[in-house]
Amino acid sequence: MKKINRLDKRFLEQFLSTPLVRDKLLxxxxxxxxxxxxxxxxxxxxxxxxxxxxxxxxxxxxxxLSNLHGLYIPLTLFSGEILIALVPTKDSDAWKNGKHLMLMACCEECLEQMETALKNDIQTFAYMDEASKR
Ligand SMILES: [Zn+2]
Structure with missing residues (x-):
């Protein structure tokens, strides 16, 4: 797993915690x-x-991501692909269990392709948990 650059992390956190970002996404x-x-x-x-x-x-x-509860946010992969993920609400079971982002797939094939893409990419700031059918 790649380690996130500390400066990038701080910058991103400051950026994502502003009311402006929340308002824009909303x-x-x-x-x-x-x-x-x-x-x-x-x-x-x-x-x-x-x-x-x-x-x-x-x-x-x-x-x-606690400034972004209940919002859909774009995750940009290095390939340029944009995935839309939901930041669960503060009182949801997902958030309480450390699931900070939820991605939805329409079928197993999409799920697998997304997992593969994320394995080589988004790990810089997020890591995957077991997928589940709902
Ligand atoms: Zn799909």
């Missing part, structure tokens, strides 16, 4: 709509129907 979320965001596969971006099963891939973040 605005984007309202524009796109929570319905759309919550049903979109983080990998292929397909919209999943309400009654279809989805897979959840939780990540633990080394960066403090």
């Amino acid at each position: 605005k984007i979320q309202e524009e796109i709509g929570i319905e759309t965001l919550s049903r979109a596969c983080a990998w292929c971006k397909k919209t999943v129907a309400e009654d279809e099963p989805v897979y959840m891939l939780p990540l633990s973040s080394k960066i403090d």
Whole structure:
């Protein structure tokens, strides 16, 4: 696992903890709509129907995301690919169990591809936990 540069971590934390960042993300979320965001596969971006099963891939973040509870945030991979992840609310079981980011996949194939991509990438600030079907 790669170690995060201490200066980068501090910078990112300061940036992510500002009210401006929260407001901006909230605005984007309202524009796109929570319905759309919550049903979109983080990998292929397909919209999943309400009654279809989805897979959840939780990540633990080394960066403090507590300013971003309940918000969808973009994770940019080195490849340029953007994954949309949810920061669980403060009182959710996910957050209490150290799951700071939740990625949703529409199918096993997307889940596997996302896991592989993340293994070589996002570890700089987050690490993966076991995926679960919901
Ligand atoms: Zn998908």
